[in-house]
Amino acid sequence: MTALAVTGLTKSFGGLRVTNGVDLTVASGERRLIIGPNGAGKTTLFNLITGELAPEAGTITLFGQDITRTPCRRRAHLGLARTYQIITLFPRDTILRNVELALLGLSGLRWNPLVGLDRQHHLASRAREALARVGLDHIADRALAETSYGERRRVEIAMAMAQNPRVLLLDEPFAGLSIDERRGVRESLAAIPREVTIVMIEHNMDVALDLADRITLLHFGEVVVEGTRAEVVADPRTREVYLGE
Amino acid sequence: MKGRSAASAGFGMLLGLATVPFWVGNSYYVDVASQILLFAVFALALNVLVGYGGLVSLGHAGLFAVSGYTAGLMLQAGFGHGAAAAGAVLVTLLASAVFAVLSLRSTGIGFLMITLALGQILWGIAYRWADLTNGDNGVSISTRPSPFGISLASAPSLYYATLVVFLVALAVMAAFERSPFGASLRGARDQARRMTALGYNVWLIRFLAFLFSGFWCSIAGLLYLYNKQFISPQVSALQASAEVLLMVISGGTATLLGPVAGATIVVITKYVVSAYVVRWNLVLGIIFVAIISFMPEGLVPGSVRIWGFAQRRWLARRATRKSLPGAPS
Numbered sequence: 367m368t369a370l371a372v373t374g375l376t377k378s379f380g381g382l383r384v385t386n387g388v389d390l391t392v393a394s395g396e397r398r399l400i401i402g403p404n405g406a407g408k409t410t411l412f413n414l415i416t417g418e419l420a421p422e423a424g425t426i427t428l429f430g431q432d433i434t435r436t437p438c439r440r441r442a443h444l445g446l447a448r449t450y451q452i453i454t455l456f457p458r459d460t461i462l463r464n465v466e467l468a469l470l471g472l473s474g475l476r477w478n479p480l481v482g483l484d485r486q487h488h489l490a491s492r493a494r495e496a497l498a499r500v501g502l503d504h505i506a507d508r509a510l511a512e513t514s515y516g517e518r519r520r521v522e523i524a525m526a527m528a529q530n531p532r533v534l535l536l537d538e539p540f541a542g543l544s545i546d547e548r549r550g551v552r553e554s555l556a557a558i559p560r561e562v563t564i565v566m567i568e569h570n571m572d573v574a575l576d577l578a579d580r581i582t583l584l585h586f587g588e589v590v591v592e593g594t595r596a597e598v599v600a601d602p603r604t605r606e607v608y609l610g611e
Numbered sequence: 612m613k614g615r616s617a618a619s620a621g622f623g624m625l626l627g628l629a630t631v632p633f634w635v636g637n638s639y640y641v642d643v644a645s646q647i648l649l650f651a652v653f654a655l656a657l658n659v660l661v662g663y664g665g666l667v668s669l670g671h672a673g674l675f676a677v678s679g680y681t682a683g684l685m686l687q688a689g690f691g692h693g694a695a696a697a698g699a700v701l702v703t704l705l706a707s708a709v710f711a712v713l714s715l716r717s718t719g720i721g722f723l724m725i726t727l728a729l730g731q732i733l734w735g736i737a738y739r740w741a742d743l744t745n746g747d748n749g750v751s752i753s754t755r756p757s758p759f760g761i762s763l764a765s766a767p768s769l770y771y772a773t774l775v776v777f778l779v780a781l782a783v784m785a786a787f788e789r790s791p792f793g794a795s796l797r798g799a800r801d802q803a804r805r806m807t808a809l810g811y812n813v814w815l816i817r818f819l820a821f822l823f824s825g826f827w828c829s830i831a832g833l834l835y836l837y838n839k840q841f842i843s844p845q846v847s848a849l850q851a852s853a854e855v856l857l858m859v860i861s862g863g864t865a866t867l868l869g870p871v872a873g874a875t876i877v878v879i880t881k882y883v884v885s886a887y888v889v890r891w892n893l894v895l896g897i898i899f900v901a902i903i904s905f906m907p908e909g910l911v912p913g914s915v916r917i918w919g920f921a922q923r924r925w926l927a928r929r930a931t932r933k934s935l936p937g938a939p940s
Binding site (some may be wrong): 478 | 789801
């Protein structure tokens with residue numbers, strides 16, 4: 367079954383075509399890696415898929431449902447979750463509260479102005495479970511401002527996973543991490559069950575390659591190569607894009 | 612320990628508030644105390660948007676005035692107090708909805724400018740549409756309401772009625788602050804983009820917060836009308852909007868007691884200090900400059916910070932003294 371299908375997706379910023387007729391089909395449970403040099407349009411593609419940007423042409427379907435015109439917030443309710451390359455968290459709150467906000471986003475409870483949020487114990491325990499999966503449950507009550515960069519990357523993943531998504535979009539989950547921190551994030555990602563389809567953008571091929579089933583290479587907003595790990599690595603066009611040969 | 616001292620401080624404050632008419636005596640000052648409470652309700656209402664929503668409005672005096680004018684004009688037209696109060700709340704909610712739909716197209720400076728413009732339109736109506744609003748002469752009412760048959764004609768009785776409304780407002784705000792919806796509003800303030808991606812309808816959250824704020828503005832506006840038995844265009848002016856915004860900012864945004872402290876400072880300076888100092892505006896200005904210089908986060912959070920700092924210093928000093936052998940005890 368197809369989890370995510372994108373056809374003829376096009377987006378321009380002024381005169382610059384950042385996404386130019388992109389086709390992408392990701393099977394359910396697949397791990398897809400999207401690579402490409404800076405400015406290839408990888409993050410823009412994510413912003414189009416999540417609905418933070420509106421495309422000029424093309425369609426996006428999620429498990430057969432056309433979501434091209436669905437607002438961003440509705441797509442979260444349909445099972446689409448993402449992380450950000452530039453960490454986008456709630457700096458004034460604790461780690462736990464950050465994850466609770468992710469859980470609240472899909473719950474009707476978010477409109478309730480009367481009950482105490484601190485008393486919603488089921489919410490807190492679900493948030494702690496999500497944090498345990500990325501190895502942060504022991505510092506759940508720490509203020510986000512007092513956490514390291516690597517811990518924040520894992521909070522991003524915990525928030526996305528707390529929403530129990532069907533399709534998870536990871537935007538450079540290893541960016542700016544030390545070797546030790548990379549190992550931690552890698553383990554968290556490898557532990558995600560196969561019910562979740564993952565599309566991951568990553569610059570750093572070494573860490574991400576063995577997580578991927580298939581790889582798509584983007585360049586100047588277009589799909590240049592797509593195939594299995596071995597096929598893409600062996601393809602001369604990959605070398606051309608990356609090494610300029 | 613901390614919870615107990617907070618509870619006893621709260622109880623002491625409540626006791627103080629409940630006995631104001633006995634130790635103040637003079638009915639003029641009892642009326643001033645009522646005004647502190649009603650402006651505290653007004654400031655709490657604005658704090659919903661400014662503090663928790665991060666949406667700085669400069670048009671809230673317009674909403675406050677809509678409520679007072681609606682009730683005043685309905686009473687003049689012969690409606691009863693119940694109908695006038697209900698009408699005032701409904702019309703103010705409607706005005707808040709219009710304010711929200713127009714101003715929430717933007718945030719930050721854009722939001723501020725749109726609310727300022729809308730507030731000025733309401734001021735213009737109050738000032739220039741004399742056929743409706745009686746222009747500069749304002750609207751006066753001859754009686755105060757008598758809820759549950761209790762007359763509010765005397766200053767102490769009106770004070771107690773205002774106190775009850777103030778305490779209800781404070782309790783509702785405390786619940787709101789801790790609720791999931793309160794967290795949603797703060798989340799929309801801190802990371803609107805993330806909130807949308809997490810499935811929140813940021814616009815609707817802000818819209819509902821605006822209506823909630825508008826509701827408490829209308830309650831404060833009604834209390835003002837009952838207090839003064841008179842309302843004039845001045846109440847809706849930009850200066851009045853700026854004054855309530857200063858209450859919120861000087862007391863401490865996004866705190867429960869900050870707006871209350873801010874309202875207390877402004878009203879006391881305006882009505883009590885002005886009796887002794889002709890240039891009371893100067894006094895108010897000096898107070899604000901002092902607050903901004905020494906407690907940029909506002910009076911309430913700033914005092915908590917300085918108090919905690921002083922306490923730690925004192926404890927540390929006592930500990931060093933004890934550890935030094937031969938030191939005088």
